[in-house]
Amino acid sequence: MEPVPVTVITGFLGSGKTTLINHILTGQHGKKIAIIEVGVDDGLVVETKEEIFEMNNGCICCTVRGDLIRILHKLLKRKHRFDAILIETTGLADPAPVAQTFFVDDDLKDLVRLDAILTVVDAKHILQHLDDAQIEEGAENEAVEQLAFADRILLNKVDLVSQKEKAAVVKRIKGINAAAEIIETVNSRADLDRVLGIRAFSLDRILEEEPDFLDEGAEHSHSSDVTSVGIDADGNLSFAKAQRWLSKLLQDKGADIFRSKGILCFEGSDDKHVFQGVHMLLAFSSSADGAGRPWGPDEKRVNRLVFIGRNLDRDEINASFRSCLVGSAPAA
Template sequence: MPAKIPATVVTGFLGAGKTTLIRHMLANANGKRIALIINEFGDLGVDGDILKGCGDETCTEDDIMELSNGCICCTVAEDFIPTMQKLLARDNKPDHIVIETSGLALPQPLVRAFNWPEISTQVTVDGVITVVDGKAVDDGQFAHNVAAVDAQRALDENLDHETPLSELFEDQIACADMIVVNKADLLGETAADALVSRLKGAARNGVQVVRSTMGALPVDVLLGQGIGAEQDLSSRHEVHHHHHHDDDDEDDHHDHHHEHGHDEFESFVVSRAEVTDAKAFATQVAQVIRDHDILRLKGFVAVTGKPMRLTVQAVGPRVDSYFDQPFGDLARETKLVVIGEAGLDRAAIEAALSA
């Protein structure tokens, strides 16, 4: 049976920077074919036009679909499922699907929809990314422009939930697999650290909280989380069951510098000798990730006495490993790529992974 196509749900309030983050992702997709579903409604077709102008070969105009009948979580059956079916019926299927929700959408009903029989065998939720406006949240506002959020709420005739912003924010955090604190450059270092700690405390165990400026995050950090969120709904329970809504969020400042912000992340390769015990090594990797706050770790490991190479992929503290293919004529060596926010203690990580 063919592998399911991964889908990433990007949620967050109007103005948090969801569109800017997605534009950066498309511009730096490294050849990955990404299809985009944008939840537009009312008379605001802004994001669709902006994203269609990205002109990137990895995301052609045919790969962008707009849902303009209202909040995505209120129109799952009429709007979202048929759109997904249309996308999945194509001959040239995408490598990855990215769904930008309206700012007022509850993410949980959307994730739940991936269990619908019409699409459940073909697609899976790679992860839920919640983008927050760091400055607004630090100021206790949740959204940069609360009046604009309320105006969008009034535009959506299909909206069937009237959730206060503070409660909707809690639902978006409860469902997240990764929280992106955007506009981190507008906060001082101390305030940014405090906000990251606060959000980590509010989220489920293992949820990664990263900061960004202009949504500039490496694609390897955003995509490929492999969570399968639709199988894990009980842990990401809705804090509040009444519904609420808002439209997409184009960040106030427009992103013309796609490379800006990558210096906030770093990656390096660790090479080491063969390992003797695959299971023990996976445990060791998980501990190193926890100790050093590593976002991603992936690579191949040579295990003594095993002709096959061990593939290791870790997202946060979750480590998956499996034997994938024989080394054959290739050198029996262990090479692991480590990805994290700038400032990783490379020497300590290399020593810990080589121990």
């Protein structure tokens, strides 16, 4: 039997990976697709008929292979065969350990094949991440790694940059990876024939790039100063206060906050409100506009937010958020 093609989707936080997955899942291709998410799940993938497998295990490099091998075996044992498997990695993940999985496990080698590593790039913010001067010495810059490993690059969010800015980004990308084809997209809407079943992964090219790629024990280190602050809070928010709080936070700390997202409950509304932030750019949607379902009558209304970045003051962010809840004492 032909091995099932696997596409690994990487890209920095907020670049458009989930948007790409939704685009693929809603496309007219008639394929049965399984999705594996590596990293933190945020519950914000639109609901589909496909199943989503999550892996939530801290340092991805160190745990990914075991988890992934287990999940892939489980998937492949099913009676109904999948036509394709997509693996989405979290924004900061180095794609190497995910790709290695397909070469280190002998049993998997015949059942699946790595079709391509797709890297989604946020045209507006990528240069800032490539030039990140705050990465600790000796640590890898994941934005560079993700480009270097890519077989194909989706240059996404081209609606947010001028022709001149775009040309500068393309030049930088080509300087890191001249081999990968670049597809320009808005909302990750790439022609599916150009991203799935493309047989673009080449082990030889990767070994040229990283000679110890197949060495499972190879040293690696990550910039540990990037952290995430999560908030889980019951109750309803005052719309005006929450809006002021979020705009101020992103205005003051937008350079350091790479990514933010959350589900919010507002006083007087049964709709679920979702926000998605990338640095200072913020987008809102809600079940009132058809995105997701409203809060159910017996469903517990919980605000869930996450901020990923550096120099984040967990206590301060939590306390100031809680002061926006209806009935809370004003922030000190």
